Amino acid sequence: MPLNKPTICVLGCGTMGIAIIRGTLDSMTGSTSVQSSSKISHATTATSTTAVKSAEEDELLLPAGFIACVSHQESATKLEKALGDQVKVLHGIAGNVQGVSEADVILLCTKPQVAKAVLSAPGIQEALKDKLLVSICAGVTIEQLQSWTTPTTTVIRAMPNTPCKIREGMTVLSCGPNTDEQSMRFTSNIFSTLGRCRILDEKHLDAVTALAGSGPAFACVMLEALADGGVMMGLPRDVATELAAQVLQGAARMVLMTGAHPAAIKDSVTTPGGCTIAGLLTMEDGKIRSTLARTIQEAATVASTLGRDKK
Numbered sequence: 397m398p399l400n401k402p403t404i405c406v407l408g409c410g411t412m413g414i415a416i417i418r419g420t421l422d423s424m425t426g427s428t429s430v431q432s433s434s435k436i437s438h439a440t441t442a443t444s445t446t447a448v449k450s451a452e453e454d455e456l457l458l459p460a461g462f463i464a465c466v467s468h469q470e471s472a473t474k475l476e477k478a479l480g481d482q483v484k485v486l487h488g489i490a491g492n493v494q495g496v497s498e499a500d501v502i503l504l505c506t507k508p509q510v511a512k513a514v515l516s517a518p519g520i521q522e523a524l525k526d527k528l529l530v531s532i533c534a535g536v537t538i539e540q541l542q543s544w545t546t547p548t549t550t551v552i553r554a555m556p557n558t559p560c561k562i563r564e565g566m567t568v569l570s571c572g573p574n575t576d577e578q579s580m581r582f583t584s585n586i587f588s589t590l591g592r593c594r595i596l597d598e599k600h601l602d603a604v605t606a607l608a609g610s611g612p613a614f615a616c617v618m619l620e621a622l623a624d625g626g627v628m629m630g631l632p633r634d635v636a637t638e639l640a641a642q643v644l645q646g647a648a649r650m651v652l653m654t655g656a657h658p659a660a661i662k663d664s665v666t667t668p669g670g671c672t673i674a675g676l677l678t679m680e681d682g683k684i685r686s687t688l689a690r691t692i693q694e695a696a697t698v699a700s701t702l703g704r705d706k707k
C-alpha cells in the first residue's frame with residue numbers, strides 16, 4: 397500500500413488517541429524533553445549511508461496531519477482546546493465517515509465494545525477501501541477486524557500504552573497474513589517514535605495487553621505504595637513520590653540499558669545482614685511475586701474477552 401506523508405484519522409480520540417497524537421506531534425517538532433531509549437540507539441547508528449537513506453524514507457512515512465473523531469460535541473470542543481489547530485476535530489456518525497474518507501490511515505481507538513458498530517456504520521466500509529486500519533482495541537482480533545471491513549482494507553493490531561504521550565511507550569504490533577511491508581513499516585515507524593515497538597504473533601496480544609497496556613496502572617500502584625512507606629517514615633509526600641518514581645525508572649533503565657538480569661541488580665543492592673534483605677523478606681511474606689504475576693494472568697484473561705459481543 398503506497399504511503400507518502402499520509403493523513404491519519406484517529407477514530408475515537410480519547411485518552412489513547414490523544415497520547416498517540418501528542419507524542420507524534422512532539423516527535424515531529426522535536427519538542428519533547430524526554431528522549432526515549434529507542435531514539436538514542438537510532439541516533440547512534442544513523443551514521444552509515446544506508447541508515448541516512450532509511451531515515452529519509454522514514455521521514456516520508458511521517459503523517460502529514462491528523463483528523464480526530466469523537467462521539468460527542470462536548471468532547472470535540474475539549475479536544476480542539478487540547479490539541480489546537482494542528483488537528484482537525486470531527487464528531488458524530490457523519491464526522492466518522494468524513495474523517496475516514498479524508499484519511500489514508502485509520503487508527504481505531506474507540507472502546508472495544510463499540511468497534512464493530514463504528515466500523516459497520518453506513519459509509520465507513522466504502523471509505524475504508526484500499527486503506528490501512530490500525531486497531532488498538534484490546535481483545536478485538538485481526539479476524540474480527542477483517543470481517544467488519546472490506547478485503548482491500550489492510551488490518552494491523554497494535555497494543556500501545558499511555559506513556560506514548562511522553563514518547564516512553566511500549567507498543568506491540570501484530571499483522572494479518574496479507575499485510576504489506578510498507579504498511580508495517582509505517583506503523584512501526586509511528587510507534588517507534590513514541591517509545592519502544594516490537595512485532596509479535598497475535599497469540600501473544602492478550603498477555604501484552606495485560607503487561608504493557610495495563611502495566612502503567614499496576615506500576616503506579618506499586619509506586620504509590622512505596623511512596624506511602626516513605627510518608628509513613630516521615631518523608632513529605634512530594635519527596636516520597638519523586639524518590640519512588642526515580643527509583644523505579646532507574647532500576648528499569650538498568651535492566652533495559654545494561655541487559656542485566658533483575659535478580660543480579662537486586663543482589664547487588666543486598667548487603668548481607670543489611671536493611672535490603674530485611675525489606676525483601678517482608679515482600680516475600682506478602683507474596684508480592686505471585687500477586688503481581690497473577691495480576692498479569694487475570695488481566696490477560698479479561699483482555700481476551702473484551703472484543704466479544706455481550707450476551
Ligand SMILES: NC(=O)C1=CN([C@@H]2O[C@H](COP(=O)(O)OP(=O)(O)OC[C@H]3O[C@@H](n4cnc5c(N)ncnc54)[C@H](OP(=O)(O)O)[C@@H]3O)[C@@H](O)[C@H]2O)C=CC1
Pocket residue numbers: 407408409410411412413465466467468469471472488492505506507508510514532533534555556557558609610
Ligand atoms: N487507556 C489505555 O491505557 C489503553 C487503552 N487501549 C485501548 O484503546 C482504546 C481506547 O481506550 P481509551 O483511550 O482509554 O478510551 P476513551 O474512553 O478515553 O476514548 C474513547 C474515545 O472514543 C470516542 N467514541 C466513542 N464512541 C464513538 C463513536 N461511535 N464514534 C467515534 N468516536 C467514538 C469517545 O468520544 P466521546 O468522548 O465523545 O464519547 C472517546 O473519545 C480501547 O479499545 C482500549 O482497549 C489500549 C492500550 C492502553
Ligand SMILES: O=C(O)[C@@H]1CCC=N1
Pocket residue numbers: 534605609610
Ligand atoms: O483497561 C483496559 O481495558 C485497557 C486496555 C489496556 C489498558 N487499558
